[in-house]
Amino acid sequence: MARTFIGTFHPARIVFGAGTLAQTATEAARLGMTRPLVLSTPFQRADADRLAHQIGAAGVFAGAAMHTPTDVTAQAMAAYADCGADGVIALGGGSTIGLGKAIAYRNDAPQLVIATTYAGSEVTPILGQTENGVKTTVRAASILPETVIYDPELTVGLPVAMSVTSALNAMAHAVEGVYAQDKNPVASMMAVEGVRALRDALPGIVANPADLGSRSDALYGSWLCGTVLGAVGMALHHKLCHTLGGSFDLPHAETHSVMLPHTAAYNARAAQADMQPLADLFGGEIGTGLWDFARSLGAPMTLRDLGLEAADLDRAADLAAQNPYWNPQPVERGAIRDLLQRAWEGAPPVTPN
Numbered sequence: 001m002a003r004t005f006i007g008t009f010h011p012a013r014i015v016f017g018a019g020t021l022a023q024t025a026t027e028a029a030r031l032g033m034t035r036p037l038v039l040s041t042p043f044q045r046a047d048a049d050r051l052a053h054q055i056g057a058a059g060v061f062a063g064a065a066m067h068t069p070t071d072v073t074a075q076a077m078a079a080y081a082d083c084g085a086d087g088v089i090a091l092g093g094g095s096t097i098g099l100g101k102a103i104a105y106r107n108d109a110p111q112l113v114i115a116t117t118y119a120g121s122e123v124t125p126i127l128g129q130t131e132n133g134v135k136t137t138v139r140a141a142s143i144l145p146e147t148v149i150y151d152p153e154l155t156v157g158l159p160v161a162m163s164v165t166s167a168l169n170a171m172a173h174a175v176e177g178v179y180a181q182d183k184n185p186v187a188s189m190m191a192v193e194g195v196r197a198l199r200d201a202l203p204g205i206v207a208n209p210a211d212l213g214s215r216s217d218a219l220y221g222s223w224l225c226g227t228v229l230g231a232v233g234m235a236l237h238h239k240l241c242h243t244l245g246g247s248f249d250l251p252h253a254e255t256h257s258v259m260l261p262h263t264a265a266y267n268a269r270a271a272q273a274d275m276q277p278l279a280d281l282f283g284g285e286i287g288t289g290l291w292d293f294a295r296s297l298g299a300p301m302t303l304r305d306l307g308l309e310a311a312d313l314d315r316a317a318d319l320a321a322q323n324p325y326w327n328p329q330p331v332e333r334g335a336i337r338d339l340l341q342r343a344w345e346g347a348p349p350v351t352p353n
């Protein structure tokens, strides 16, 4: 096959394995931090306090919130200055990692991330921020965290429902990665391996959330899928989820979970060759395969259950179709309205002709 591609892979140091949390001080020092500020959400504050105490951090800011509101970033910047910090350690999922990125975007602070969900933000140079309810996305080299610690022991307490939706969120990066306009063979290889690892890990996590082998496989898969998100562009699925999250305030990981089988089915014919290795992981048909898989794990299956009103479906379809973007299958308002209807009521996914 005659191949042509341009690929950008972002450099990050990855420290992976059970017990690697113990390497935090060494990794922070490696980045030149002598007075790190530890970041977390209010929910993970006790973990952040414990870590800060263990490594002798300069302080803790435990106010991270979903969608990186700029007023929270301003408070964190003030805390950073007040304690004379010289770097950030983000302990948590996409919300906390987003705050660390927002700080680094403003002052180029070195970032060490200790990732505790499967969302994948820790390996992308992308930051979504919210100001006055409007979400904007920026990309910059300073946003990419320099080092990531993946310690599966920290994910044992991630509730099963969140583990499932977070992992399906990760899979969505990989599914869109294989048919990206700027796809490349290495990103596609990572995508397939990431989805395979998550597919194998999730039933084990549902059966026994404390199973460290499954937790390790899931975190490995989420690293691969996050790397794909950072390497190539996303299409219909991510745009639809951003519309539903941004304009209708639907929850992030759950929305990805509900939408993924439907968007995968939508693109299954147009991107058939690219998606075949993924379809093979789910019995040959990507849309229904993912739908059955999600259902077997107890994932949310309807936008209705996430709080979307039937009356919002027309506006959601308008928003998605108004702003055309590249997608393997053309984005047509009528077909998108059908897709949203199915996702809203929990009907099986359909591939348009």
Ligand code: NAD
Binding pocket: 041, 042, 043, 044, 065, 066, 067, 068, 092, 093, 094, 095, 096, 098, 116, 117, 118, 119, 120, 121, 122, 124, 126, 127, 128, 154, 155, 156, 157, 158, 159, 166, 229, 252, 253
């Ligand atoms: P989150 O970070 O909002 O976490 C949800 C809740 O779970 C929080 O209360 C958190 O403290 C808690 N939590 C996290 N890990 C836990 C653990 N191991 N055990 C128990 N509780 C835990 O959720 P998320 O899905 O990781 O992140 C979503 C956010 O990340 C969204 O704002 C999304 O836009 C953003 N995101 C950004 C990118 C990017 O590349 N910029 C990629 C993916 C997601």
